[in-house]
Amino acid sequence: MTTTQLENTVENKPLIETTEQLQRLIDDLINVGAGIHDYVGTQQAYQALIHRFNNIILELSTLSSNNLPYPIPIDVINYIEDGRNPDIYTREFIEVNAKSNARLKGRMQNFGKLRDILGDKLVSEFPDLKETIEGIKTRTSN
Known part of the structure; x- marks a missing residue:
């Protein structure tokens, strides 16, 4: 450049x-x-x-x-010193982070489903906790 x-x-x-x-x-x-x-x-x-x-x-x-x-990350400097293209490092870094983000998004959605199912079961067993459980669901939802 x-x-x-x-x-x-x-x-x-x-x-x-x-x-x-x-x-x-x-x-x-x-x-x-x-x-x-x-x-x-x-x-x-x-x-x-x-x-x-x-x-x-x-x-x-x-x-x-x-x-x-x-x-400048030391990994990029090492990449360049090895005669490799830093654009490839950037592309690989983005791909790894995209996969990690997708995996974490799936986990968050599954924990949200678990929260809702567990909350519903708790409300059915302990109806007097309904307000508290609904508050927890509201505060912990996206």
């Missing part, structure tokens, strides 16, 4: 700054790779590599000290 794709708002400012830092870091890494490939062993080439490595260290320290308003 490039900074031109992000709307320049106060909420997006940390994300835009982080994106720009990542772009600078990538550029520095490419420059170091080119410098190592073209290294001739002179003092000037050595100093240029040292300067590029210092830029990378500076970018990494600045990047790690950013306080984004939303943390």
Whole structure:
């Protein structure tokens, strides 16, 4: 995602700054790779590599000290480090949560049915508790 794709708002400012830092870091890494490939062993080439490595260290320290308003889960970082697509992680995460939500919704509905059946049985056995049981049903229903 490039900074031109992000709307320049106060909420997006940390994300835009982080994106720009990542772009600078990538550029520095490419420059170091080119410098190592073209290294001739002179003092000037050595100093240029040292300067590029210092830029990378500076970018990494600045990047790690950013306080984004939303943390990046370590699982996503591991996913990216393994060379996998974080969009796949997001899709799998959503699918797992959708299944879990469906299961929990079924449980809630079944407990609601159990509450109603148990309440009806209690009212039939103890008619003087009808008001209390109806209050419980009302407070615990969706």
